[in-house]
């Protein structure tokens with residue numbers, strides 16, 4: 001069953017996005033590149049709304065804006081890949097966060113290979129997981145994907161690219 005967020009009219013007390021933005025201003029968190037393949041098409045975007053939500057079993061939640069090209073594939077895909085970026089991967093962050101698959105084939109600009117089930121895996125990311133989609137939930141204007149890791153790869157020191165590194169970047173699709 002797909003859980004739907006109640007409409008604003010159904011809620012009595014609502015804090016708007018600007019006021020809420022003040023609450024989260026300055027908070028830093030890792031940014032990931034999430035890639036997906038469905039029906040022979042590939043897509044991927046920079047994602048900050050991502051977190052581990054269970055230890056045993058390990059589970060991750062990834063949230064994709066319904067405006068994104070990536071969303072249109074993630075709606076139906078069986079798996080996605082969550083890549084951890086390193087602080088020196090600004091070029092990857094800009095490609096996946098500032099360009100949109102509506103206009104650009106991002107995969108023509110990075111080295112990648114097909115992983116399990118044809119998912120696009122980025123060669124230059126030291127850490128990634130292939131996650132199987134267990135559940136989908138609509139969270140306001142984002143689609144939440146609950147992921148069970150099927151494979152993980154870790155080849156480098158644990159330092160991550162974060163929101164602070166992305167200062168000044170303009171998303172390919174406005175929020």
Ligand SMILES: Cc1cc2nc3c(=O)[nH]c(=O)nc-3n(C[C@H](O)[C@H](O)[C@H](O)COP(=O)(O)O)c2cc1C
Nearest residue numbers: 046048049064065068069070097099100101172173
């Ligand atoms: C710092 C930053 C954080 C972002 N976080 C998210 C996010 O959590 N979820 C999301 O769907 N898009 C997020 N985006 C936006 C997408 O990465 C961006 O709009 C991208 O160009 C969409 O590409 P697509 O249309 O090819 O999917 C973020 C962008 C930036 C710059």
